[in-house]
Amino acid sequence: MHNDCHICRAEGFSARARVEVRAHVGGRSVLATVIRVKSGLLGDQEASLSEAAWARLSAQEGEEIIVTHADPVDSLGHVRAKIYGKSLEKEAINEIVRDIAAGRYSEVALSAFITAVADRALSHDEVFYLTDAMVSVGSRLDWGKGPIADKHSVGGLPGNRTTPVVVPIIAACGVKIPKTSSRAITSPAGTADTMEVMAPVDLSVADMRRVVDAEGGCIVWGGAVDLSPADDVLVRVERQLDLDSEGQLVASVLSKKVAAGSTHVVIDLPVGPTAKIRSPEMALHLVALLEQIANRAGLQVQVIQSDGRQPVGYGIGPALEARDVLSVLRNDPRAPDSLRRRALDLAGALLELVGVVERGKGKVLAAEVLRSGQAWQKFQRICEKQGGLREPVLAPIKQEVLSPTTGIVTAIDNRLLARVAKLAGAPSAKTAGIDLHRELGQPVEKGQPLYTLHAETRGELAYALEFLGRHKEIFAVEAQ
Amino acid sequence: MHNDCHICRAEGFSARARVEVRAHVGGRSVLATVIRVKSGLLGDQEASLSEAAWARLSAQEGEEIIVTHADPVDSLGHVRAKIYGKSLEKEAINEIVRDIAAGRYSEVALSAFITAVADRALSHDEVFYLTDAMVSVGSRLDWGKGPIADKHSVGGLPGNRTTPVVVPIIAACGVKIPKTSSRAITSPAGTADTMEVMAPVDLSVADMRRVVDAEGGCIVWGGAVDLSPADDVLVRVERQLDLDSEGQLVASVLSKKVAAGSTHVVIDLPVGPTAKIRSPEMALHLVALLEQIANRAGLQVQVIQSDGRQPVGYGIGPALEARDVLSVLRNDPRAPDSLRRRALDLAGALLELVGVVERGKGKVLAAEVLRSGQAWQKFQRICEKQGGLREPVLAPIKQEVLSPTTGIVTAIDNRLLARVAKLAGAPSAKTAGIDLHRELGQPVEKGQPLYTLHAETRGELAYALEFLGRHKEIFAVEAQ
16 A cells, blocks of 8 residues: 555554455455555555455455454464463364464464474374364365375475376275375475476366276376365465474374375385484484374374485486386386385385285385386376376486596485575476486596586576585585 | 566566565665566566665665575574574574664564564573673664663553653753653554654754753654664564563663663563553563663663553643643643652652662652752753754544443553554544543543543544444443
């Protein structure tokens, strides 16, 4: 609103005041933060809105709006109580989550909530209430009877793209696996981004149901399905703070699984110094909490700790990861063994969890389904049903990054590698990213390539190279 | 920036990304949050800035700017450590406060810091380090040798405008009292707003020094003096969260006193159910902390607990409070006794603290200086030196609010009263506010006025009345 707008002044809408905006009496409303402008962008009694607010209000340009001081958000009292060290009851957590999902929390209020529940500040009861509340404010899918399989990977280990391998194996074994995946938020690729290189993923719930009815599985973007809207709001602020919050992580993962209608879930938990879970102690504590809350939420969950010290597969970035996925599914001898093994571990565990095979036999069955081509056949049919299989193409611009010394690769920094891939353009430039040529423990000679940068423009390649110039520590190569 | 701006896309400046904006290479920079627009407000390679950013960059319209991803704010690591339960060392707190004062913390980061130090989360050492760090990032005034007197009131009790009475009493006794006061942030009047009704307050440090050299005291707005810039940043976000934070409160109060060059400070601590300090237990704990930290910071401090159950004086709002102040200084028999007594309590304690009189004799001296007209003479001279004494005028529109019943006034809600005064236009409408006709314990008959609303426009009066219609509980009147 304009600084001199007389409504703004009379109502006392100071900069950053929280206001309620209504398109017409009785209509839908949004809570907004006032930004005041002095220039001629807006006139007296004019206001402009964010895209999100336009959409939510279904407002038309030129329409009259009603702007009032927002009522105080009562559930913030519960957040304050938590900050003062009190435990939260079920109904208090319900009120908080409802207000968050309704967009009633400002960024400042969201940050206070996230800080208040960070680390291990939530009791088991509170984590369960939070999980339950997050499910109840969103949509919930129902796939009828029978086990509904699902998987989840905690933390963005670059290249850890097991889903497109696991789903067709499970579906080929006759187990339903209606998988929803996310796009990248801060990583160089989310599963939905990688899958989109090979097939459309932006399906409605009805289309998703059609694919699952026909093939027993799908791999679609979860964004259109609105499974845990409160989590979607929180995640944006969480990333800015980079706070570890065990309770929030567990509630986030499990609420999405319950909302997706899953009954049996295998969770991949990479552990490593530059992974999300940095130590065995953190992993142990998290596994216990995941299993207990899953149990209370009625989910069968198995957590598999995996090697999080380095990326999985060769490629980082949507197209390069898709290439790896296809090479594994096609039994290409050049396929990355790390991706193949990890996908089989997860698929095997899931087959055992749903009871298709007895304990200890899952991986053998998964490997056979992959080797025989059944998984590849299933994957092609799923892609066809989702709108058609597409082959990934690679980037037009490539540049090798060479080892400055001769020795053994002793450490790889996942976080810095992810940053480089993003600077090179991933995920919005689908073919951009990194193609790795060495892994931990392998020898390399001075001047041999450690990895190749892929980019779609010279400018983006330059950004990535400039960053590399300042961060020599991505690969540690030590002389023997 | 525009959604389609190719720099925005190539650099990956997503909505709400934190970026550094520089007016030219080597020039001053600001950290900013990216807002992306889709409309024609901005073109490709155009950006618009907030008023604060324009001022800070000294940028000219049409000038070229350099926008880059902001470096991560390293001191956020210390904030995370605090959230995880660790204690902060002196240097860690220095880094946090430096970054906050430099505007490097986003609202989300500020909120996390405020939440992490809320309640009693800071140790005595941490509160002292915080106080010290807040002083070191701002300006610091030096008034030469001799005691420099000061006062402070905690929490905005409506009408508690003792400063313009205390300062001339102290100065008339030959003790230096260079008082800086604040404007209202969320209250219907700050001391600077009330004082401005009677004389200019927007003085430079040089002008302030000239007044103090001549008269021994002044009452000016502290905003131009930049005494605790980190506190100014924090206070804006604190108000949104309404979190009690003992350590933050103590550091805020004491850092401003040290920076103002004060040596002897009396602190007024109103206690009451709708005051900032709600219980004797809170008060006791806070007094102990204030005294210990003041001692370490080299300040002589005396805390005086006072009655915070109801407003002080009759008027709430700049002009009405100024009227009360002048009636006390002029020994008008209709002057509010509550304001007179409280000002004498504080002035007396301050005279004892600086050693002008022995213990127990301060209030008698203060009363004599007021009664004899010396305080009124001194106040007039201070106002003349600040730019000239002005008489307050009252509002053109008045409306009495009547008691709905006969009985005794048993409770008054300070917070709701403040809200009504603001809706009526205070403090930007100087003459708007509330004139009280009853106080706690007094009898009132049905239909007699409890208070009168003052407003400058019919619209603002209507806002206040509408709010009153929804909040009947501001005055509790109970039949005997």
